[in-house]
Amino acid sequence: MTPSKKIVLFYPRNHFGKQYHPWTWAPLPILAASAPLFAEGYQVTLIDANVEPQPLELLLAECRDAALLGISCMTGPQIHFGLEACAAVRTAGLKLPIVWGGYHPSILPEQTSRNQYVDAVVRGQGELTLLELAGRISEGEDYTGVAGITFTRDGETVTNPGRPVADINDFPRLPYEKLRNPRQYLNNMHVGSRSINYVSSQGCPARCQFCAEPLVYGRAWRAYKPDRVLSDLEFLKSFLDVNGVMYFDSTYFVKEQRAREISEGMIARGMKLGWAANARAPQLGKFSEETFDVLKRSGLWAFLVGAESGSQTQLEKMQKDIAPEDILEAARVATRHGIKITYSFIVGFPGETEAEIEETWTVMEEVSKIVGEYNSQLHFYAPTPGNALYDRAAELGLSQPQSLEEWASFNTVASSLPWMSKGFQNRQRQREFFLVYGYPSEWVRRRASRSFARRAYVSAASTISAARCRRRFWKLPLDWWLLRGVREGG
Ligand code: B12
Ligand code: SF4
Secondary structure (H helix, E strand, O other): OOOOHHHHHHHHOOOOOOOOOOOOOOHHHHHHHHHHHHHOOOOOEEEEEEOOOHHHHHHHHOOOOOOOEEOOOOOOOOHHHHHHHHHHHOOOOOOEEEEOOHHHHHHHHHHHHHOOOOEEOOOOOHHHHHHHHHHHHOOOOOOOOOOOOEEOOEEEEEEOOOOOOOHHHHOOOOOOOOOHHHHHEEEEEEEEEEEEEEEEEEEEEOOOOOOOOHHHHHEEEEEOHHHHHHHHHHHHHHHHHHOOOEEOOOOOOHHHHHHHHHHHHHHOOOOOOEEEEEHHHHHHOOOOOOHHHHHHHHOEEEEEEEEEEEHHHHHOOOOOOOOOHHHHHHHHHHHHOOOOOEEEEEOOOOOOOHHHHHHHHHHHHHHHHHHHOOOOOOEEOOOOOOOHHHHHHHOOOOOOOOOHHHHOOOOOOOOOOOOHHHHHHHHHHHHHHHHHOOOOOHHHHHHHOOOOHHHHHHHHHHHHHHHHHHOOOOOHHHHHHHHOOOOOOO
């Protein structure tokens, strides 16, 4: 029998219940990992369980003649669905090696490798390690010496030496055309009616103590050169006629010069693209006027900023290396240049006091005043392993999963943190509701214009919420209970 050069890469479902946002994102982790395989002539099947109607049936059919199955996962529901997929493969009697990669396995490689459905864990950047594994496995050779993997055999866990991280510019373009039905990943959103996700860098130089980046990429940031980004964007335009790009980089604006050159190139090539990307608040105050001008002219719709907290104490505890004033200043600068800025804030950090949370609400409201609308996002702290905040959460009673199976039922969204009571969550949602309607965004206003019922709802909610914000009165949230019960009409 000729050895199989077929590889199956599986991207498990990332939500237990209802998907928590309306968009459909291309599975970039498996797409990136697959790029060198395609270039080397492998037959690769990419399965995105978030969009496939029958992902397990497809998986079994594709695995029958494959040499290797790769599973990608973050901490959270993907572990559950990844394990479910592996169980189906083994139950069907298929014996091909199963390799896990992505953030969760990279942070906890030994623990992950001890699972019965994990033959090897690929740590960190996946392209070259997977390519070497595929080569050895498809030739029937021993793969236990491959650099960058961890595996458990006969109860013994082996951690092979790490693989030097490669320059991502050396990797082939992400093969979007190999996705099953690539067009389903076009989203109608602010940046464009045909927007797609794309990533131009790996890692982040910052050291936030709740984040996975410093753990996996060691605070190194590797980015495509401007020409590479431009040719990728041209491909996406010609292949899918995209008019919007959501950058999935953890941080995009690390080098002002690079960001500027990409934007200058977009303008010079006449690309008509809206886009948005992650920035750190202190970066914006340092950009020149020319940079803002070029970014805006190239179609930058919004800076996406992880503000996390309005409390200096909390920002220091999480080593965010920013101050509340940086958050406000970034809002002023972006607004002055006519570019939107949206922030993500988190409440419920381990040990966070009511007073500190109040400071966050104050900053959220100040930002809304500066930008003229509430367009931040409120998240509850979701513990992920391997960092100081997670250890602190454990000290405060978070039960720590001890195996991959236990991680499978660890829900990062409706977190089981002892201090995150329903009452606490409700109080935070009330405050958010008052900001949403006290400072209605363009999106809320647009929705209101769609029908009389919606207009009436938004008008009532806005009048009451604006009065609450003016008086800073948050008690007796009868309006919230009432309005929350009624949908926005129509
Ligand atoms: C988009 C995104 C999402 C989307 C995913 C939708 C989609 N279809 O892509 C959604 C909104 C669902 C999401 C949810 C969550 N996310 Co998220 N997300 C991201 C984000 C911004 C981009 C992911 C991406 O496309 N990366 C680009 C690809 C190319 O990079 P990559 O994953 O590193 O892939 C490389 C390697 O990991 C490896 N690799 C990856 N998979 C595989 C598989 C195999 C077989 C091999 C060999 C190698 C390999 O090779 C790749 C190429 O080098 C990342 C941050 C980031 N920039 O990566 C956070 C990130 C992955 N998310 C994170 C978190 C915390 C979450 C949530 C827990 C948040 C929450 N509060 O609920 C949830 C978890 C949901 C779940 N597990 O099911 C963390 C991961 C933490 C962790 N311990 O896993 C990240 C890193 C953010 C951060 N900075 O901390 N997320
Ligand atoms: S700036 Fe963002 S991506 Fe970078 S370490 Fe902090 S939270 Fe993670």
